[in-house]
Amino acid sequence: MNKTGYYTHRDCWKHDMGHDHPECPARLDAIEDRLLMTGVSDALERREAPTAALADIELAHDRMHIAALRGLTDRLVDEIAAGGPEHAQLDQDTAINAHTWQAALRAAGAALAATDAVMAGELENAFCAVRPPGHHACRDKAMGFCFFNNVAVAARYALERYRLKRVAVVDFDVHHGNGTENILSGDPRALMVSFFQHPFYPYSGDQSPAANMLNVPVPAYTRGMELREIIEMMWMPRLEAFKPEMIFVSAGFDAHREDDMGQMGLTEQDFAWITYRIKDIARRFSNGRIVSCLEGGYNPQALARSVEAHLRVLADV
Ligand SMILES: [Zn+2]
Numbered sequence: 001m002n003k004t005g006y007y008t009h010r011d012c013w014k015h016d017m018g019h020d021h022p023e024c025p026a027r028l029d030a031i032e033d034r035l036l037m038t039g040v041s042d043a044l045e046r047r048e049a050p051t052a053a054l055a056d057i058e059l060a061h062d063r064m065h066i067a068a069l070r071g072l073t074d075r076l077v078d079e080i081a082a083g084g085p086e087h088a089q090l091d092q093d094t095a096i097n098a099h100t101w102q103a104a105l106r107a108a109g110a111a112l113a114a115t116d117a118v119m120a121g122e123l124e125n126a127f128c129a130v131r132p133p134g135h136h137a138c139r140d141k142a143m144g145f146c147f148f149n150n151v152a153v154a155a156r157y158a159l160e161r162y163r164l165k166r167v168a169v170v171d172f173d174v175h176h177g178n179g180t181e182n183i184l185s186g187d188p189r190a191l192m193v194s195f196f197q198h199p200f201y202p203y204s205g206d207q208s209p210a211a212n213m214l215n216v217p218v219p220a221y222t223r224g225m226e227l228r229e230i231i232e233m234m235w236m237p238r239l240e241a242f243k244p245e246m247i248f249v250s251a252g253f254d255a256h257r258e259d260d261m262g263q264m265g266l267t268e269q270d271f272a273w274i275t276y277r278i279k280d281i282a283r284r285f286s287n288g289r290i291v292s293c294l295e296g297g298y299n300p301q302a303l304a305r306s307v308e309a310h311l312r313v314l315a316d317v
Pocket of ligand 1: 173174175252254295296297
């Protein structure tokens, strides 16, 4: 059995943060086009993302944070009906429209449903082509284009629902996954390994705050070969020692050399290599179980090629 799930939902296209915002629906179009054109789509089991239950989102977020997002959405819908603007700004980079709440429920729901399917053995692994992304969303705060932390919600769910003892989170986005760190730091059932450009948004992570966090800040212009060495020397021994029963991936592709959001030098070959290493750990310790969720990646062509490379490894095509 080697089936790879592909979770998405049209609601994820409807969330929009305003004209010219880099975290835009066209990102998902670019991915879908590329997967169709290359035939990789045919190797995937496509599934609709359900909406997440609020009780499951509460595994990683405060009730007040969830209620606030719901309330802001209701207010925005009323304001739009009264002729107001289409968006409400939460911070400098992060805004909601009338569809954000539903898209955020689908994005977290994709990660949860993928977890169920992988745990049930229906799928070996899965990729969630969703937006909004999640890894900057903290327990009580939306930020950095993120509202609910899809990966942290699913990781906590796997621990609670399936009584797993150890889950790993691997984050290769160019930005530090401060939200995931905020939620999982100090939880010995979770190990998070990441690298990220530093100093850079969100200007955190230069120190690992707890024993279960392995943060590897790297300078701008770091290239693939250097990163592969870092991963081999720092991530791999920690993952091998931890022996995760399941692996969650914050799959951001904004460390690509053609992505102007960051200044790192990775290519699709590097993303494929990282995916091989993750898959190797999953094969040895986790019964192959991987749930990967889209985070960043803002050059649509580079993003699409990188997701293709990631999926070719996950699905063995
Ligand atoms: Zn990012």
